Amino acid sequence: xxxxxxxxxxxxxxxIGGTVMEMRNITLRFGGVTAISDISFDIxxxxxxxxxxxxxxxxxxxLNIISGFYTPQEGEVWYRxxxxxxxxxxxxxxxxxxxxxQNIALFEGMTVLDNVMTGRxxxxxxxxxxQAIWRGKAEREEIENREKVEEIIDFLExxxxxxxxxxxxxxxxxxxVELARALAAEPSLLLLDEPMAGMNVxxxxxxxxxxxxxxxxxxxxxxxxxxxxxxxxxxxxxxVVMDYGRKIGDGTPDEVRSNQDVIDAYLGVSHD
Amino acid sequence: MLYKIAGQFKTTYxxxxxxxxxxxxxxxxxxxxxxxxxxxxLTASEFAFQTLLIPVLIYSLAALGLNILTGxxxxxxLGTGAFMGVGAYACYKMVTIFPEMNLIAALLLSGVFSAxxxxxxxxxxxxxxxxxxxxxxxxAQFFLIWLFEKWAWLYNYNASGAxxxxxxxxFGVAAAGPLASSVTQYYVILxxxxxxxxxxxxxxxxxxxxxxxxxxxxxIAAELIGINLMRSKLMAFAVSSYIVGVAGAMFVxxxxxxxxxxxxxxxxxxxxxxxxxxxxxxxILGNYLGAILIVALPVVLNIVPEWLGLDIKSATLEHLNIxxxxxxxxxxxxxxxxxxxxxxxxxxxxxxxxxxxHEGRQ
Numbered sequence: 001x002x003x004x005x006x007x008x009x010x011x012x013x014x015x016i017g018g019t020v021m022e023m024r025n026i027t028l029r030f031g032g033v034t035a036i037s038d039i040s041f042d043i044x045x046x047x048x049x050x051x052x053x054x055x056x057x058x059x060x061x062x063l064n065i066i067s068g069f070y071t072p073q074e075g076e077v078w079y080r081x082x083x084x085x086x087x088x089x090x091x092x093x094x095x096x097x098x099x100x101x102q103n104i105a106l107f108e109g110m111t112v113l114d115n116v117m118t119g120r121x122x123x124x125x126x127x128x129x130x131q132a133i134w135r136g137k138a139e140r141e142e143i144e145n146r147e148k149v150e151e152i153i154d155f156l157e158x159x160x161x162x163x164x165x166x167x168x169x170x171x172x173x174x175x176x177v178e179l180a181r182a183l184a185a186e187p188s189l190l191l192l193d194e195p196m197a198g199m200n201v202x203x204x205x206x207x208x209x210x211x212x213x214x215x216x217x218x219x220x221x222x223x224x225x226x227x228x229x230x231x232x233x234x235x236x237x238x239x240v241v242m243d244y245g246r247k248i249g250d251g252t253p254d255e256v257r258s259n260q261d262v263i264d265a266y267l268g269v270s271h272d
Numbered sequence: 273m274l275y276k277i278a279g280q281f282k283t284t285y286x287x288x289x290x291x292x293x294x295x296x297x298x299x300x301x302x303x304x305x306x307x308x309x310x311x312x313x314l315t316a317s318e319f320a321f322q323t324l325l326i327p328v329l330i331y332s333l334a335a336l337g338l339n340i341l342t343g344x345x346x347x348x349x350l351g352t353g354a355f356m357g358v359g360a361y362a363c364y365k366m367v368t369i370f371p372e373m374n375l376i377a378a379l380l381l382s383g384v385f386s387a388x389x390x391x392x393x394x395x396x397x398x399x400x401x402x403x404x405x406x407x408x409x410x411x412a413q414f415f416l417i418w419l420f421e422k423w424a425w426l427y428n429y430n431a432s433g434a435x436x437x438x439x440x441x442x443f444g445v446a447a448a449g450p451l452a453s454s455v456t457q458y459y460v461i462l463x464x465x466x467x468x469x470x471x472x473x474x475x476x477x478x479x480x481x482x483x484x485x486x487x488x489x490x491x492i493a494a495e496l497i498g499i500n501l502m503r504s505k506l507m508a509f510a511v512s513s514y515i516v517g518v519a520g521a522m523f524v525x526x527x528x529x530x531x532x533x534x535x536x537x538x539x540x541x542x543x544x545x546x547x548x549x550x551x552x553x554x555x556i557l558g559n560y561l562g563a564i565l566i567v568a569l570p571v572v573l574n575i576v577p578e579w580l581g582l583d584i585k586s587a588t589l590e591h592l593n594i595x596x597x598x599x600x601x602x603x604x605x606x607x608x609x610x611x612x613x614x615x616x617x618x619x620x621x622x623x624x625x626x627x628x629x630h631e632g633r634q
Binding site: 067094101106108114118121122124132133134138139143146147150181182 | 286288289471479480482483485486489490492494495497498500501507511
């Protein structure tokens with residue numbers, strides 16, 4: 001694990017700040033199955049943090065703990081310097097944690113624009129009466145947030161489909177719309193659950209570029225799960241490696257690559 | 273040709289978010305409003321008011337209320353009839369306790385009572401979904417009807433067990449009760465329906481509408497992007513039951529003139545649900561189209577054989593009506609789950625392109 005919370009500057013000139021989120025001795029059980037056992041790691045301001053591991057290692061469960069969908073039996077989640085109490089997922093979202101999903105979870109009956117607008121709802125506070133007459137605060141909020149959303153639509157290059165119902169879109173674009181929805185919340189921590197699953201090389205390149213741009217331009221801290229090793233090693237500043245619910249490695253891509261436990265987990269061990 | 277989007281440029285988000293971004297839509301709406309506000313009331317006969325115009329508006333409003341809950345927020349309800357009853361009984365109690373009360377105020381306030389009852393019976397929705405929730409709202413339906421029968425205070429200890437609408441003036445004109453004329457009642461209903469529809473359009477196209485649709489489409493994702501599902505669902509029950517309650521109060525006060533508890537039984541719930549389904553779940557326009565179809569069908573079935581000189585018994589006609597409605601529901605569920613409103617939407621898309629299929633779309 002890297003040392004404390006000192007700020008440092010990466011080779012490509014980005015500033016990595018102090019710890020944003022810290023997982024301390026997390027254990028998660030489903031009945032008799034231990035999905036995650038005693039894992040600790042931290043996520044630092046401005047970095048791209050990857051969680052990797054073979055299937056069933058507990059990566060998605062870990063992301064679900066961060067976003068509050070699962071509550072661990074043991075361990076603590078520390079967010080911005082204080083222990084996070086038991087919270088509902090929507091409250092955690094309002095703290096600035098946004099995410100995408102492994103299996104796309106868009107609102108199929110709505111247009112792209114409306115889907116991305118839902119990402120802004122934590123920023124909209126007009127009362128239902130104001131919305132009912134569509135005057136004053138409600139109308140103003142609708143226009144201001146539309147401007148923000150359009151910036152993100154431009155950023156992710158989905159202008160041409162903004163009024164298309166999401167159900168009609170191909171898979172790769174849906175993934176991008178989902179990223180747009182998460183970005184619209186202007187999160188301080190962005191969780192990406194396999195952002196490149198099921199994509200071809202070109203789409204993966206696009207998505208990688210978007211992830212790097214998001215991190216670079218908005219300074220968003222990103223935690224991602226990914227299977228494509230090449231992508232992970234290229235994108236991330238630090239990597240956590242999980243296997244069977246345990247942490248077997250943590251460090252920069254180079255450190256992880258040369259870690260014997262990690263090599264064993266991925267390539268198997270010869271029993272001689 | 274008829275619909276032309278070429279040349280209608282939007283330069284601000286305000287203009288793009290306007291209610292009718294296409295000019296032709298606004299014109300069409302204008303024509304409908306002129307028909308509803310001027311042409312129909314001037315030309316309609318007493319029969320047309322009582323069997324077509326007034327019931328269409330009242331059923332549309334009830335379906336609009338249900339549509340918020342079922343079509344927008346995705347919570348199935350079979351208790352619509354009973355919630356209409358709550359509105360009607362609340363209105364009855366208010367106008368008999370405070371005879372000086374303004375009729376419009378009484379109608380609007382009666383929705384508050386049905387909204388509260390709706391929220392209480394909406395509580396199960398926090399734990400259960402789909403058919404199971406439908407059964408829970410069915411419990412509301414039976415419980416409330418039982419309450420209307422057994423709680424004599426509700427109908428002022430009337431020997432018949434029914435509520436009778438007293439004569440009520442509105443700005444010096446008899447608006448409810450035996451003395452009221454149909455045209456007055458029609459205008460009161462039309463004004464209420466117009467205003468409530470505007471409000472619902474605004475709510476459903478804005479943030480609250482997106483919250484409801486997100487709850488409907490994928491509740492887990494909705495919660496993880498920051499939607500308080502409990503608030504979203506209970507808000508849907510409250511707004512929906514409010515509108516249904518107002519519709520129920522108008523149903524009795526401005527149309528039927530009297531009501532027994534069984535007027536609000538499950539059959540009424542189903543009728544409103546059928547209107548919402550045939551019209552189109554998740555649409556505003558659909559409620560009106562559905563109500564026109566369901567209300568006009570029996571009238572047309574009664575008139576057409578007469579014109580053709582056929583002698584069909586009225587019982588047969590009634591059965592024919594039930595069979596046609598049943599077929600329509602099955603047909604729509606299979607062929608066009610989004611109802612008549614979707615048919616109009618497709619026709620409109622075609623009209624925008626016609627006759628130049630490469631012009632563009634909106």
